[in-house]
Amino acid sequence: MRSLLNDVIHDLVMIDLDGGDGLVALPILYPGGAPVVIRVRRDDDQFIVNDQGNGYVAAEHMGGASTYLKLAPAVAAMNGVEFDGHMMFAARVTREWLPSTIIFAAAASRQAVERTAEKMTVDLEQSLRANLQDRLRHTFRDRVSLDVEIAGGSTKKRKFAARIDAGDHVSVFDLVTPHHVSINGAIVKFQDIAQLDAPVSGVAVLSDQNKVDTGDIALLSQWASKIIPLNANDATLREAA
Structure with a gap:
């Protein structure tokens, strides 16, 4: 069973090297289906952890880059990591904090994209709803009441x-x-x-x-x-x- 679980862990978490940096692909997906990949860079006796801007790119593909930039700082703070003001979640940590920071950075990156998608959905629905109401007001005039509640x-x-x-x-x-x-x-x-x-x-x-x-x-x-x-x-x- 231990051998089996070790194999499963290797299937779930993929690692690679890129110019001396480590890349960790986690079993966490952005709304579009792409995996969250975290970059780990050694800096003397500490490590810099970031999402490589992948969260921003995922939001940009949805057409929500500006929304992402508004939501990202609060999401980063909630997860105990930093946002660089443009597109990367990052933190400088010691070795003992490395596993947790990788998880926190990944969670923050995905959550920011998820919240961006949710906000865009709400904004779009409100716009479409307003369009419907304008049409109904034009068609039915004084016979229409908007935003009504019925028991x-x-x-x-x-x-x-x-x-x-x-x-x-x-x-x-x-x-x-x-x-x-x-x-x-x-x-x-x-x-x-x-x-x-x-x-x-x-x-x-x-x-x-x-x-x-x-x-x-x-x-x-x-x-x-x-x-x-x-x-x-x-x-x-x-x-x-």
Whole structure:
């Protein structure tokens, strides 16, 4: 078993040398799937540990370099390492602190990229939500109320992008992005309002229908009265309401 575990450890953690520096590839991945690689450089009796700027590069590939630079200092401090003001997590440590510092630097690098991705997702969703609300305001005029809360069958208040008073019934519209959190949240919200004695018509507006799994669309359609794309024309919006 010891021999087996030693082999497994070597499979999990890869090492290499580059001009006298050590490279440690850890079993930790950035959101894009690339492994976190830490560089170790000897400096007299101490060691400098950094992520080679790979976190910044991963964020840059997502189009979030500026967001990364804003979030990185706080993430570095939380993990007990330093941020050089541009793109590297680094620390100067003695030999006994080397293993922990490698782990902390790797964790900080990945967390900063993860938070960048999350912030970009939130910002994009807010922008798309505002776009939907502008469209609904233009189409339904004084019959629309924005950012409304409706208590569903569970009595818990659910927030929707808009409420449309269609005269003989009420419709609520909400944006749904391909992100699993958005999809699951939408299913719960539409399911809850479907349990009302006087059901509210729920309209799910997909920001990118091509990126939503067909199984998720099937689940969503069980509870949403209508599913339409964000780029639907005014006639489709009126029909959905």
